[in-house]
Amino acid sequence: MAHFEKATSVHDWLNQRLAIEKFEKVMMSEYWIPKNINFLWAMGMVLAMTFAILLVSGIFLLMYYQPNVDLAFDSVNYTIMQEVGFGWLWRHVHAVAASVVFLIIYIHMFTGIYYGSYKKGREMIWISGMLLFVAFSAEAFSGYMLPWGQMSYWAGMVITNLFSLGSLELNGIVEWIRGDYVPAQAFLTRFFMLHVLLIPVAILALIAVHFYALRFPHVNNLDGEFFDYDEQAELYKSGNTRASKVIRFANDFLSKDMFVMSIFLIFFFYLVFWQYAFAMDPVNFDPADGLKTPAHIYPEWYFLWSYEILRPFSKDIGLIAFGFAQVIFFLLPFLDKSDNVAPASRRGPFKIWFWVMLVDMIVLTAMGKLPPEGIFSTIGLVAALVFIGLWVVLPFITKIEKKL
Numbered sequence: 244m245a246h247f248e249k250a251t252s253v254h255d256w257l258n259q260r261l262a263i264e265k266f267e268k269v270m271m272s273e274y275w276i277p278k279n280i281n282f283l284w285a286m287g288m289v290l291a292m293t294f295a296i297l298l299v300s301g302i303f304l305l306m307y308y309q310p311n312v313d314l315a316f317d318s319v320n321y322t323i324m325q326e327v328g329f330g331w332l333w334r335h336v337h338a339v340a341a342s343v344v345f346l347i348i349y350i351h352m353f354t355g356i357y358y359g360s361y362k363k364g365r366e367m368i369w370i371s372g373m374l375l376f377v378a379f380s381a382e383a384f385s386g387y388m389l390p391w392g393q394m395s396y397w398a399g400m401v402i403t404n405l406f407s408l409g410s411l412e413l414n415g416i417v418e419w420i421r422g423d424y425v426p427a428q429a430f431l432t433r434f435f436m437l438h439v440l441l442i443p444v445a446i447l448a449l450i451a452v453h454f455y456a457l458r459f460p461h462v463n464n465l466d467g468e469f470f471d472y473d474e475q476a477e478l479y480k481s482g483n484t485r486a487s488k489v490i491r492f493a494n495d496f497l498s499k500d501m502f503v504m505s506i507f508l509i510f511f512f513y514l515v516f517w518q519y520a521f522a523m524d525p526v527n528f529d530p531a532d533g534l535k536t537p538a539h540i541y542p543e544w545y546f547l548w549s550y551e552i553l554r555p556f557s558k559d560i561g562l563i564a565f566g567f568a569q570v571i572f573f574l575l576p577f578l579d580k581s582d583n584v585a586p587a588s589r590r591g592p593f594k595i596w597f598w599v600m601l602v603d604m605i606v607l608t609a610m611g612k613l614p615p616e617g618i619f620s621t622i623g624l625v626a627a628l629v630f631i632g633l634w635v636v637l638p639f640i641t642k643i644e645k646k647l
């Protein structure tokens with residue numbers, strides 16, 4: 244056993260047992276961050292904070308929510324919204340955070356794509372990030388079931404139906420997932436468990452993996468420049484902070500993160516108090532009714548692009564295209580054949596690929612919200628084909644980039 248001295252202070256007592264000084268160094272004051280990055284690199288911390296907001300507001304909602312098909316709707320729309328003091332505030336905070344977290348996730352993902360932050364050495368950051376994306380999607384979907392309104396019920400019906408795998412008609416799997424022939428009590432209880440326990444725990448673990456994966460390759464920078472972190476850290480510690488290419492995570496970079504987080508919070512609470520309606524579908528203010536199908540069933544805005552990839556095709560092809568859209572982003576580090584880590588603006592054909600992909604996903608999102616009729620369904624079909632085509636050409640254009 245290690246040698247323990249009589250402690251001179253509480254700090255010293257803890258330090259001898261938990262090595263808090265070393266921990267602080269590794270996680271904060273000697274965690275080195277490149278100087279050459281901008282506000283987009285604060286999005287990761289904004290995400291971590293939004294997740295914390297979701298956890299805290301979720302705990303308050305959990306105190307009054309009833310996971311029972313006869314009580315769930317009223318427990319949300321009557322008890323929480325009208326009876327409990329400030330219940331409406333916690334609900335709006337939770338709903339707005341659930342929507343905005345996806346906006347930030349997309350900005351964070353596209354920043355990574357633009358600057359090539361998924362390439363050699365950083366693949367595990369990307370893969371753990373994509374696992375977080377999937378976990379957040381499952382968390383959002385399971386949460387959407389809980390108010391047990393019309394959209395909860397019918398979205399639950401449509402999404403679980405996908406597991407019958409089209410013409411294979413594996414209805415047994417759908418019933419197994421639902422625990423019944425249609426979404427009912429077993430379904431609600433399961434999605435409640437997933438939403439408040441299993442998926443949040445998985446997200447916490449994945450955030451830890453994502454942060455750990457950042458430790459060795461370090462974050463990328465605006466120029467994609469590689470440098471020796473140990474050398475730059477020594478330069479910084481020797482007092483030559485101006486010449487060094489790095490700064491400390493805490494308090495230096497963290498203070499910049501906090502500035503961006505504060506701006507985000509102003510925007511966030513503006514939405515919570517004045518624009519919360521965008522995060523709540525009016526159809527979901529009608530209680531679930533298995534005998535009354537809503538005129539249009541569509542998901543929340545953040546799932547619309549992948550929904551629109553499913554919709555324009557026949558049943559089976561649509562399912563394959565949808566499955567493709569769900570997994571293809573995982574493969575980005577392996578489909579991009581160029582090892583040139585640089586912003587897209589300096590990568591020739593990839594620059595065009597990036598902007599076409601971004602605009603295409605915005606078009607898919609817009610079309611996903613509109614009824615699949617006339618010109619909208621044609622635009623949706625073209626945009627879905629462009630999405631698939633872009634992934635097919637990626638290895639070729641990045642090979643050309645390598646030769647150039």
Ligand code: HEM
Pocket residue numbers: 283284285286287288290291294348351352355358360361365368369370371372373375376450453457461462463464
């Ligand atoms: C709630 C979920 C997430 C949290 C809390 C989170 C957190 C972070 C943090 C703190 C950083 C370092 C600073 C920064 O670049 O912002 C980071 C970097 C990164 N994240 Fe995430 N992230 C999440 C989701 C994702 C997703 C969905 C992806 C995409 C697949 C992703 C991909 C990346 C990449 C590639 C980097 C490295 C950036 C660089 O090297 O410049 N992350 N993340």
